[in-house]
Amino acid sequence: MREFGYERAHDVAGAVALLGADPEARFLGGGTNLVDLMKTGVERPARLVDVRDLPLGGIDPSEDGGLRIGATVTNSDLAAHPHVRGRYPALTQAVLAGASGQLRNMATVGGNLLQRTRCGYFTDVTKPCNKRDPGSGCPAIEGEHHNHAILGASAHCVAVHPSDMAVALVAFDAVVSYETADGPGDVPLEDFYRPVGDAPHRETVLPPGALITGVTLPPAPAAARSRYRKVRERASYAFAIGSVAAALDVHDGVVREARLALGAVASRPWRARTAERALTGARAGADAFAAAADAELAAAEPLPRNGYKVTLMRNLITAVLTELAEEAAR
Template sequence: MKAFRYQRATDPAAAVATLAAAPRARYLAGGTNLVDLMKLGVETPDLLVDVNRLLDARIEPAADGSLRIGAAARNSDLAAHPLVRHRWPALSQALLAGASGQLRNVATVGGNLLQRTRCPYFQDTGKPCNKRHPGSGCPAIEGAHRDLAVLGASAHCIATDPSDMAVALAALDAEVVVLGPRGERTLPVTELHRLPGDHPERDTVLAHGDLITAVRLPALPLAARSAYRKARDRASYAFALGSVAAALEVRDGTVHDVRLAFGAVAARPWRAWTAERLLRGAPATEDSYARAAAAELSAARPLRDNGYKLPLIRNLTTRLLTDLTPDH
């Protein structure tokens, strides 16, 4: 591992100022992804700024019914929180599906949102990768791409975002609070991550030095009837081949409202806006759910070995929404 300096930040503004002035510095929170990438030589920071003790780890309800989650909250604590389990169950289920108990005890909410792709070419410094070295190429397109993107990819990158938690947050209309050199701002989770386009090296819209300080879950009534479902190669500690987070409200046999997001299909959690639009006002049936999922996936461009993701996501969506339908 490359030698680096370590600094414990004293307050959020000082941490942001330090990072903004040091192009090769990184924030350190749980470190479950960053330290692994440092060992592989993918990340080679000159300076680590420890933000564990300055970021909020509290999980607190607000007067308007929303929930504020400090960026330093551990994944285990968030998954087990009674309010999350009762009012936003899809989030608890996604966190519990995401990693081993040991990792959840250390990993933070802010870090989970910013974890980097598990594409094998990105993690192997002996191979070219546009995400590591722009312009070097994307061997995954012709190589091992079974686990990689079918939506939103480009000729420069077909990596997928690995977070389970982010898929649930995207479906639940969550927002991210960010502190940057110009102050604090809030943006939807659906706008945090970027599709690769011509700049696959940029995972998110955050600028260098920006620090996630909190996540806000709005008071979304249908979120109480939500769930997360994940398909993977083995039952434990595996990243998704495909996943779905959904919240559903049905009235008199008709879909009144719905939220839907897919995971492991793109470089960001894929909010299924088209499917949601088609479902609102449609019969709450398996046929409606399957048709809406197929319409969302019509823009997919699968490669040689990952076309299976289309029927997988369609079937996961149909089954999950069917299970969420009352009196099913």
């Protein structure tokens, strides 16, 4: 591991200034991803700016039914908060599915959004990887890719985004707030992650040196009946091979509103807009749910050893939406 400096920031402006003064510095929240990458040599910051003391730890409900979540809120506190559990249950389920209790106690909301892919070629510095070393190639395309992307990939990268929490947040139109030396900014989480394209090393639209300060969830009445379902290769703590965050508003057997986002299928949380449009106004039932899944997955371009994900996601989408519809009918 490269030797590094360490400073603890006590206000947002000071944290941004510290990072701006050193282009090789990194913000440190819980460190559950960054420190691992430092140990393997993927990340080699010259300085860590610890932001855990910043006043960004609150979860504040709005009168209209939304939520404002501070960037340093731990995953454990987020999952346990009564307003999250009541207004956005899929978010609680996603966070609880995402990591062990020890990691949730350390990991922060801001850090979760910025975690890097777990592709084995990315984390092994002896291998080429366009995300880690631009222009070096993507050996996963011809190599081990059974858990890689089937949507939105490119010839330059087929890795998937690892976050469970971000999938639920995308389904509910979350907005990310950040601070820079030039002032604050906001960006919808759906637009926060860049398409992989020919520059997979540029993962987000955050300006250089920006500090995430919080996430806002707008009111979403449909989210009160929502679910996050994760499929993994073992029952214990593991990253997804496919996941779904869904919410459904059904009235008199007809879908009035559908929210759907997919995880572990692309380089970013995948908002299933095509499926949502197909569902709106349809009779709620397994046939309509499967047809909507097929419409979304028609754009899939699986590799030789991850084609199973198309079937898996079709079945997962159909099952989760069916469960939500049955709950609405009770």
